[in-house]
Amino acid sequence: MGANRWRNPEDDLPADFEDNRDVHYAALGQPQDAGEFITALQSKLRASLDRFEQALAEGTTGGVAIVKKHGEPWIRASPRGKQEEPESLMAIKAEIERRWGTIDLLDILKHAEFDTDFIAEFTSVATRENLSRTCCGAGCCWCCSGWAPTWASSGSR
Numbered sequence: 001m002g003a004n005r006w007r008n009p010e011d012d013l014p015a016d017f018e019d020n021r022d023v024h025y026a027a028l029g030q031p032q033d034a035g036e037f038i039t040a041l042q043s044k045l046r047a048s049l050d051r052f053e054q055a056l057a058e059g060t061t062g063g064v065a066i067v068k069k070h071g072e073p074w075i076r077a078s079p080r081g082k083q084e085e086p087e088s089l090m091a092i093k094a095e096i097e098r099r100w101g102t103i104d105l106l107d108i109l110k111h112a113e114f115d116t117d118f119i120a121e122f123t124s125v126a127t128r129e130n131l132s133r134t135c136c137g138a139g140c141c142w143c144c145s146g147w148a149p150t151w152a153s154s155g156s157r
Contacts, residue, residue: 025032055061063078
């Protein structure tokens with residue numbers, strides 16, 4: 001994200017793209033002709049809209065409806081009900097509970113950070129930082145549990 005959003009797409013092409021254009025397009029399963037690509041895309045869009053229109057008429061959209069909001073057409077999707085928990089997830093939870101009892105997710109996050117230093121993989125969007133990376137990493141875990149002022153003053157991890 002960020003600056004990558006505005007990158008030059010030409011920079012991401014393989015070095016041999018121009019020499020092997022047909023091979024690369026074939027690998028992507030796309031036509032080289034822009035008009036052919038657009039026509040195929042329009043056909044898919046039209047088919048999808050036709051299926052949606054038919055589902056609206058039959059009332060089989062699963063709670064999706066076209067309504068008016070402030071006098072303008074609006075797509076409304078009804079909230080889905082709570083889904084049943086998968087049996088496999090229930091089995092995993094039961095086994096964890098059997099082996100270790102109730103586990104605090106914050107403790108797992110804190111220990112994962114201490115063991116792997118995964119916070120270092122995050123980058124700041126700020127123009128400057130006032131905290132050191134080590135302080136940020138462990139501080140992130142501690143501040144969630146309300147221990148940040150005590151931990152920050154001790155200066156240790």
